[in-house]
Amino acid sequence: EAEVAQSPRYKITEKSQAVAFWCDPISGHATLYWYRQILGQGPELLVQFQDESVVDDSQLPKDRFSAERLKGVDSTLKIQPAELGDSAMYLCASSTGRGLEQYFGPGTRLTVT
Template sequence: EAGVAQSPRYKIIEKRQSVAFWCNPISGHATLYWYQQILGQGPKLLIQFQNNGVVDDSQLPKDRFSAERLKGVDSTLKIQPAKLEDSAVYLCASSPNRGNTQYFGPGTRLTVL
C-alpha cells in the first residue's frame, strides 16, 4: 500500500512570496489533515477535511493560508503572502476516518527568508 505523498520536500522563498504544497493521501482514506510543525514543537493542526468538506479550520490563518481538497482525494495548501514566521515543516496526514490512527507523509520543509 502506497503511503502519503507530499511535494515538494523542500522550499525556500522570500517573504511576501506565495507557495503551494501538494498532498496525495492513502487511497480510500476519507480524512485528510494539514499540520504545521515549528522546530522543537509538536504538530499543530491547521485544517481537517472529511472527503471534500472542511471539518475544522479553526487554527488556519485564513488571511494568508488556504486549502482545498477537490474531489475528496488530493489536497493543496497555499500560503499567500508568506511571512518569516511561516518557516516550518508542513505535514499532511490521512486516516480512514476521523479520530483514528493517522498516516503521515514525509513533510515539506519551508524556509521563508
C-alpha cells in the same frame, strides 16, 4: 505499502511570495489533515477535511492560508503572502476516519527568507 505523498519536500521562498504544497493521501482515506510543525514543538492541526468538506480550520490563519480538496482526493495548501514566521515543516496526514491512526507523509520543509 500505501503511503501519503507530499511535494515538494523542501521549499525556500522569499517573504511576500506565494507558496503551495501538495498532498496525495492513501487511497480510500476519507479524512485528510494538514499540520504545521515548528522546530522544537509538536505538530499543530491547521485544517481537517472529510472528503471534500472542511471539518475544522479553526487554527488556519485564513488571511494568508487557504486549503482545498476539490475532488475529495488530493489536497493543496497555499500561503500568500509568506512571512518569516511561516518557516516550518508542513505535514499532511490521512485516515479512514473510522479509527484512531493517522498516517503521515514525509512533510514539506518551508524556509522563508
